[in-house]
Amino acid sequence: MGKTIAVAILSAVVGAGLALALMRSAGAPASSRSARTADGKPDFNGVWQAINEAHWDLQAHEARAGMVTQPGVYPSYEFARVPAAPVLALGAAAGVPGSIGVVEGDGQIPYTPAAAAMKKENGENWIDRDPELKCYLPGIPRAMYMPYPFQIVQSTNKIQMAYTFANAARTIHFDKVEGPPDDTYMGHSVGRWEGDTLVVNVTSFNGKNWFDRAGNFHSAALKLVERYTPITADAIRYEVTIEDPEVFTRSWKISMPLYRRLEPHAQLVEYPCIEFAEEFLYGHVRKQPLVRRWEGETMIVDITRKVPPGDKFHDWYRR
Amino acid sequence: MKGRLLVVIVVVALVAAVAGVVKLTGGAATQRAASAGPAPRTAWGDPDLQGIWTDPYQTPLQRPAQFANKESFSDDERAALDSQRAAIPRRDQRVERGSERDVAGAYNAVFQSVRPTGKRTSLIVDPPDGRLPPLTPEATTRNAAEREYRLALLQPTETCKKKDAACAGGKYGSVSARRNEIPPFYNTGRTNRNDGPEDRSMAERCMGAVLPDFGGYRRIVQAKGSVSIFYDTGQGQGWQRVIPVDGSPHLPSSVTQRFGDSRGRWDGDTLVVDVTNFSPKFSYQAARENLHLVERFRRVDANTIEYSATIEDSTTWTRPWTVKQELLRQDEQANRIYYEPRCHEGNYGLPTMLLGTRIEERAFAKGEGPDPATKDTATDFGNEGGADALTGAAGAIF
Numbered sequence: 001m002g003k004t005i006a007v008a009i010l011s012a013v014v015g016a017g018l019a020l021a022l023m024r025s026a027g028a029p030a031s032s033r034s035a036r037t038a039d040g041k042p043d044f045n046g047v048w049q050a051i052n053e054a055h056w057d058l059q060a061h062e063a064r065a066g067m068v069t070q071p072g073v074y075p076s077y078e079f080a081r082v083p084a085a086p087v088l089a090l091g092a093a094a095g096v097p098g099s100i101g102v103v104e105g106d107g108q109i110p111y112t113p114a115a116a117a118m119k120k121e122n123g124e125n126w127i128d129r130d131p132e133l134k135c136y137l138p139g140i141p142r143a144m145y146m147p148y149p150f151q152i153v154q155s156t157n158k159i160q161m162a163y164t165f166a167n168a169a170r171t172i173h174f175d176k177v178e179g180p181p182d183d184t185y186m187g188h189s190v191g192r193w194e195g196d197t198l199v200v201n202v203t204s205f206n207g208k209n210w211f212d213r214a215g216n217f218h219s220a221a222l223k224l225v226e227r228y229t230p231i232t233a234d235a236i237r238y239e240v241t242i243e244d245p246e247v248f249t250r251s252w253k254i255s256m257p258l259y260r261r262l263e264p265h266a267q268l269v270e271y272p273c274i275e276f277a278e279e280f281l282y283g284h285v286r287k288q289p290l291v292r293r294w295e296g297e298t299m300i301v302d303i304t305r306k307v308p309p310g311d312k313f314h315d316w317y318r319r
Numbered sequence: 320m321k322g323r324l325l326v327v328i329v330v331v332a333l334v335a336a337v338a339g340v341v342k343l344t345g346g347a348a349t350q351r352a353a354s355a356g357p358a359p360r361t362a363w364g365d366p367d368l369q370g371i372w373t374d375p376y377q378t379p380l381q382r383p384a385q386f387a388n389k390e391s392f393s394d395d396e397r398a399a400l401d402s403q404r405a406a407i408p409r410r411d412q413r414v415e416r417g418s419e420r421d422v423a424g425a426y427n428a429v430f431q432s433v434r435p436t437g438k439r440t441s442l443i444v445d446p447p448d449g450r451l452p453p454l455t456p457e458a459t460t461r462n463a464a465e466r467e468y469r470l471a472l473l474q475p476t477e478t479c480k481k482k483d484a485a486c487a488g489g490k491y492g493s494v495s496a497r498r499n500e501i502p503p504f505y506n507t508g509r510t511n512r513n514d515g516p517e518d519r520s521m522a523e524r525c526m527g528a529v530l531p532d533f534g535g536y537r538r539i540v541q542a543k544g545s546v547s548i549f550y551d552t553g554q555g556q557g558w559q560r561v562i563p564v565d566g567s568p569h570l571p572s573s574v575t576q577r578f579g580d581s582r583g584r585w586d587g588d589t590l591v592v593d594v595t596n597f598s599p600k601f602s603y604q605a606a607r608e609n610l611h612l613v614e615r616f617r618r619v620d621a622n623t624i625e626y627s628a629t630i631e632d633s634t635t636w637t638r639p640w641t642v643k644q645e646l647l648r649q650d651e652q653a654n655r656i657y658y659e660p661r662c663h664e665g666n667y668g669l670p671t672m673l674l675g676t677r678i679e680e681r682a683f684a685k686g687e688g689p690d691p692a693t694k695d696t697a698t699d700f701g702n703e704g705g706a707d708a709l710t711g712a713a714g715a716i717f
Contacts, residue, residue: 038363038543045542136664151561153540153547155369156362160540160547162559169549169559170658171538177652184659208664265567270576274526274663275600278516285673287514287680 035233037154042196042230044152044159047266048258050145050238053099057214058254059109060101066094067213068127086127102145104253109216115247122215130213134281135273137168137185139209140202140224141240141254149261151268159191159198164271172200179204183220198228219246234260356621358588363543366588368616372624372646373536376437377404380533380642382449386440390449397436404433442533444627445641451604458605458635464503469697471497472511476695485698494692507602511697513676516669521601523669525662528556529603530578530594531612531628533644538658546583546590549658557660562592570596575608577601590616606632622648672696 037043053061066083074080087094101107111119122129132138138146148164159172172191179188183206191200207220225241236258243251279290359367382389392400441449454462470489473479479486498512505517512518521527528550535552544565551557564583572595574580580596594612597603603610613629624646631639676696682688 038361045545134664137659137661151545151547153542153545153561155540155542158369158538158540160538160549160559160561162547162561167558167660171540171549175651180658185661185664186659265563265565267563267567267570268561269570269574270578272526272577274524278524282516282670282673285670285677287677290515 035230037156039156041154041193042198043154043233044198044228044230044236045154047149047151047261047268048236049147049149049261050256050258052102052145052256053097054102054145054254054256055142055147055212056096057099058101058103058212058216059214060103060107061096061099061214063098064096067096102254102256104255110249110252111247112249115217119215119217122210122217124215126213126215129215130210131208132165132210132213133277135166135277136208138163138165139185139205140170140187140189141226141242142209142211143168143170143186144238144240144258145256148271149266149268162268164268166273167270183207185209187222187224196230198226200224200226200228202226217247218242218244221246228258231257234262358618358620361541361543365541365543365585366590366618367541368539368546368590368618368624369541371536371538371649371651373649374437374533374644374646375434376439377434378437378439378442378644380442381451382441382443387448389440390444391438392436392440397438400436404436439644442642442644443640444643445629446638452636452638452640454605455633455635455637461504462605468497468500468503469508469510471495472692473695473697475690475693476511477693478695478698483698485695494690498692504607505600507600509697509699511692511695513673513691513696515673519669519672522553522556523672525556525666525669526577526601527553527662528558528578528660529601530560531603531614531630531642533642536649537646551658551660553662555660555662555665557658562590564590569593572596575599579610579612588617590614592616603630604635606630606635609634624648 035043037045062079065081066087068084068086069081070084072080072082083090083094103109109119127133132142132146143150143161143163143165146163146165150161150163153160153162157174159174160169161172162169168186170186170189172189174191177190184204185206185208187202188204189200189202191198193199202224203222205218205220205222207218207222210217222242222244224243227237227239227241229237229239231237237255238258239253239255241251241253242248283289361367361369443449443451446452466488470479470486472495473486473489474492475494476486479489479491482491502510507521509520509523510518516524532550532552535550535557537551538549540547544563546562546564548560548562549557550560558578560578560581562581562583564585566584567582569582570576570580575596575598577598577600579594579598581592581594583590583592585591592612592614594610594614597606597608597610599608601607609632611631613631615625615627617625619625625643626646627641627643629639629641630636676691679688679691679694683690
């Protein structure tokens with residue numbers, strides 16, 4: 001069941017690069033805009049993006065040499081690890097940037113001991129486990145700080161948020177509606193205004209999402225309270241209180257700014273990742289594998305991917 | 320012509336079937352106040368299109384031949400067609416128990432709920448005969464090349480041996496060398512080959528939704544300068560669309576997208592949306608990257624949006640054509656619209672189908688089974704229960 005993944009990662013990197021390249025050159029902001037909607041609320045309409053490293057790891061972390069690493073010439077030194085085969089061909093573009101983190105307070109995520117062990121294991125098996133790599137719906141809050149723009153369409157009793165990644169979306173209801181008929185990836189969002197702060201309670205999760213690429217995770221018991229507070233007309237303070245007694249010993253909080261994309265005519269450009277992930281997901285059941293050893297002068301990258309035996313992943317992930 | 324009609328019918332049936340899955344039948348779902356009231360406006364003064372909307376009626380895309388000169392049905396005719404349709408057993412009938420064909424019966428009557436007959440005899444209102452305009456010679460050639468390839472792959476199957484309708488134009492014979500060829504165009508339909516995901520239909524790959532969409536449910540949310548629509552369609556293959564209504568230009572022509580690039584403007588009370596920049600990887604009818612849509616949304620009263628789409632592609636059709644339908648407002652509170660399009664997250668069918676063929680290939684190589692090339696994995700054997708009263712067409716899930 002060895003599976004080759006370089007193509008999937010390349011697609012993601014190239015796709016993200018393309019999306020950036022496609023953005024028209026930025027000029028002056030499209031005229032000064034009213035900071036209020038017709039009903040007097042802060043105007044969050046527009047295209048937004050988090051600009052931080054939370055999608056790699058919510059917690060403070062050092063930069064590292066590769067998205068996937070292996071021991072270098074000093075096998076016992078964690079800091080001397082080198083990029084591993086899946087991303088080696090990407091050179092300096094394969095690394096992970098460092099971050100001061102977005103977890104408030106002491107910066108720690110209060111896992112139960114069992115959950116802390118699961119998180120560590122998740123990180124070590126990132127490629128096998130992270131739902132992002134499979135192009136699954138990213139969930140909330142992860143969709144809010146992935147490295148892609150998203151759009152807010154703000155009406156009086158509904159807000160729709162459209163995310164570039166996987167064409168994901170959610171509707172925030174201000175009026176009374178029944179919850180969804182089943183647990184969901186994207187949650188059920190109910191909003192209210194507290195002064196100029198938009199407060200959204202998000203529930204009905206199916207527990208299949210992660211928070212980031214470091215393996216931080218939650219269960220179906222997750223409950224979120226999101227708070228959106230205007231900093232300026234073009235920046236929002238985004239705070240999320242996270243509660244999940246199955247996984248955490250207490251509630252905890254992340255906080256980050258969201259920035260308005262000020263390019264004239266900023267818009268979302270499709271990132272159709274279902275097709276991007278097909279080789280990653282189904283390459284091993286093709287008649288003729290598309291990704292093979294390279295030959296001649298070309299780099300040869302052989303990758304063996306195995307889910308470790310005795311993996312507790314399914315116990316946690318599918319219960 | 321017949322093949323093309325079949326494709327159209329399959330698409331219509333798919334849309335109808337899928338809408339039925341999401342919410343069982345139309346009648347009860349329609350929230351129609353006794354008095355509809357005037358079309359409302361948003362707080363910022365735009366016509367208000369917001370809410371959950373669907374066309375709760377069964378209307379074929381093309382007008383069936385027997386209604387050639389008839390644009391609409393009388394109430395009596397609708398009632399008669401409804402009772403005829405109700406008498407059709409549909410998919411509860413079984414065929415050759417234990418056979419592979421019988422597996423299609425898993426999509427039984429529950430998946431085949433029928434909506435009441437609509438007032439229109441066809442969604443197409445222009446050309447006035449309610450039929451798709453003729454294809455251009457170029458499109459005819461394209462379609463023929465694609466059909467020829469599909470038939471070559473179907474050649475060694477029972478379907479051709481028995482001269483089933485799916486093999487029309489083809490012949491029964493040994494495994495064709497064309498099986499090793501790349502398809503003439505990027506494949507979007509079911510091909511009788513399982514070499515990789517690209518041999519399967521877009522629906523099987525969970526990318527089946529297309530624009531224009533005349534079925535399913537849509538939730539519209541508006542803001543000043545943008546209209547956002549979530550389409551709940553295609554058994555969890557729904558998608559999110561944001562239409563800029565701010566005078567901005569289309570994306571550069573070098574950027575194509577699966578659902579194209581939409582730009583809206585208000586023309587009086589009508590939202591007019593121009594859609595271009597479609598991807599060559601996806602198809603609507605016989606059109607791909609040259610598809611151009613002009614959609615119109617107008618709320619005629621509190622509970623009704625009149626929707627029309629003019630569909631144009633000079634490389635495919637000899638003239639533009641127009642579809643019109645009335646979308647009726649649905650209950651907000653019940654939240655029946657199933658927001659989450661998670662077909663892909665649960666797509667065990669696609670890899671299992673590929674894996675199954677790999678296993679069959681290994682068995683065949685050892686002389687322990689038939690050549691997988693002789694099995695038909697392209698034809699939909701569904702709707703054993705009978706033809707639709709309105710269209711005379713067989714139904715289909717994919």
